[in-house]
Amino acid sequence: MSAVPEPPQIVICKWNVHLTRSMLDLTPRVIVILDEFDTAYMSPDWDLLAKAERVYRIKDFDSIEEIAAIAADLALRGAEIDRIVSFTEFSQFGAGYLGVLLGLSDDPMQHVAFRDKRLMKDRVRRAGVPAAAWHTLVDPSDEVDVAAVRERLAFPVVVKPVAGSGAIGTVRVDRPEELDRVLRGLEPDPHLKSHQLTVEEFVSGREYHVDALWRDGEPHYLVISAYYRPRMSVLDDDPAADDTPRDGSYVVNEADAPDLYRRMRELHRKVNGALGITDGPTHLEVFERPDGELVFSEIASRMAGAWIGAVISAWLGYEIHEAIAASAVTGTIPAPAPSRPHLGGLHLRPEGPGRITAIPEESEMLAVDGVLRAQRLRAVGDTVEHAHPSEWCAFVTLGAGSREEYDALARRVTDLLRVEVEPLG
Template identity: 55%
Template sequence: MSDSTAEQREQVIVCKWNRELIATMLEHASEVYVILDGFDIEHMSPDWELLEGAAKVYRIGEFDSLEEIASVAADLSLRGVSGDRIVSFTEFSQYGAGYLSTLLGNSDDPLRHVSYRDKRLMKRRVAAAGVPTARWASLPDRADRGDLAAVAERLEFPLVVKPVAGAGTIGTITVRSAEELEPSLESLGPLPYFKSRQLIAEEFVTGRELHVDALWNGDEPLFLVVSAYFVNVLSVLEGLKESTADTGTPLDGSYVISPEDAPDLYKRVLDLHRDVNRAFGIDRAVTHLELFERPDGELVFSEIATRLGGAYVGSMLTEVLGQDIFEVVGEGLVRGALPKSRGEHRYVGAVHLRPAAPGRITSLPSEEEMLAVDGVLQAQRLAQVGSVVDFSHPSEWCVFVILGADTAEEFDALVARVSRELVVGVEAVESEGSPHP
């Protein structure tokens, strides 16, 4: 095969197992290469018959292994695979996918993929592009008093402190004053899931918290969906700390803002998003952008990921677009176009159901019970009876319910009904130290 012919082949590399995404890629791309890690193989039950259609399936221990990613890159290079279309939709395969792209010669910026995860590089790049963002400072060593003093001198309190490459607000805290900074960091403890222990401190931003999910073909979105959290994520965390069986927990979840209801907001978000994309060189990719809308209407960048939003976001997008989100994204990434489809409901959202207080779960609404409620489109149980929830972070998932309605009034009533009637039962856990079994 000549080099020119190889360059014309539609080649896609998919990181990690997702049946709908891989099946769509196999349908629309001429060559699909799949990389599965140990977690995929042990826990996700890959369809090996489906994977027989792939040009090659690589099995690695983890995406953070430089040696394993380098070996995959070498084999792909020997096969003449360019790697200009690498799809990675999970948080913990992002670094490996970016390193793979760099090894295959697809970037003259070796830190580009790092800036998609490390919030310090991320904020520096968007600020340089003129996009409003919170002032911040790096905390590479929380035990270094010189670093702590520099943060207290440079920034105005209150501050939000989080892992530099974190996700799901895990390990995120609010610090109200300079006097609280050192003891707050000492009490933070080890950071689960993350190998790096470095932190970023940023000034607290007030306003409505939004998330924007989009699929890009160059400078144009094939779809762009703006959603708002019912309650800002950090406020949910604060509410969980103060919740009791009597007060209950804050309303957790988000709702899609109809473009017909807020055309000006969509225009402003699109303009800002394009500036952000240019700062990172984002071209054909799926993105999940978090930002704040201040009371005066100014949009302030928070963070971005080149993947689908986590938790319930994918299910929400499926209902908005009227087709499985992974099928939509897979076809859009390969063809640069989307099928003409749209969901049935103008108002779509998701509610995360938690127990009223921390403890051991004693009962959960069944999926049949949840789907029997008029307006409930999807329901997913992530916790089990016997699981312990300790309200340590907002991403401690229990039950997702996806909702749809034709009017705003019907949607608000549905949210209230679901929150009231679909209950997660819990009992107190009496143990020393950690409440986990």
């Protein structure tokens, strides 16, 4: 009789109750790494964590000393790690470094390319994928480098942190003569250790996000969604678009756009090949120019944030974390069973900056017919600065039977569920 193979040994970086429980339901061979933010603010379930094989507590995933110490301890214990699951932006560098130390990757820069947008775009462009031209600014006060940006790039351009996320610290500059002023006024994101910048040519057109889950180079699922507005224009005034949601996206069903899905799969496979992505969740952002060309924006080797994870869960018919766990442990996932034919999600945000005077309760959001899920992240009295598109207030997941019904639902929700503010001062 042949021996039953042991289940894979999985490392989970950071705390998420749904992912940890889903993984432990499938295998006890789970190691969890928590950082200081997790233990101080995320209320880990220590009874659940007691079922894990081991729990490491560190200060910061960017500490090479702490990550190296975990790798050394695992090596001394004879642990043979099969997969590392890192589902947040700020654990990506540490998770990638741990994978290099444990021999899971033979490319020591692979995990860097998942975060550093310069290296990411360089590798993707070398693979023949259209992407915006860019120039690096190691020191924004270096006049020679700033002059090179003006000479080499066509304006408008977008200035962003090399390892940022969510359009935080990202600024559009329309004319060359504005660049110096914008650079002088930039406030570095306090969450980022590096203050290096990249400047990219602005790509106009429709913006999509593509959310997928991969195993051995093949997608368990691949879902295309269209943003209502490109992320960089969410905060722009646009009176002509007042009757449509400002911030959110909706799923583009494959039956309605088979050619788009074909072209996006082809682009995604090239991107994956360039970056060495074979397994796990991804969140890809792509522009479609007016002439139909698809242009790579960026990719995250993790599940999407904001409202998108809840929408993918509604599309699957079960929690996205269950799919991630099943793929990592068994190599398969339960068949998707969308809860409604047409799905999407909205971010409910105020029209401008100020102190919140009214924001819907989750029960109020869920009382609207067609709202499938709701999450409130702010409260009355909180301040909204309107400084970047990822200043989250509240999310709703929507579902309807037809595209027309969905569009009407999105407009109704936008009108009914409002976040109101009063001016500061």
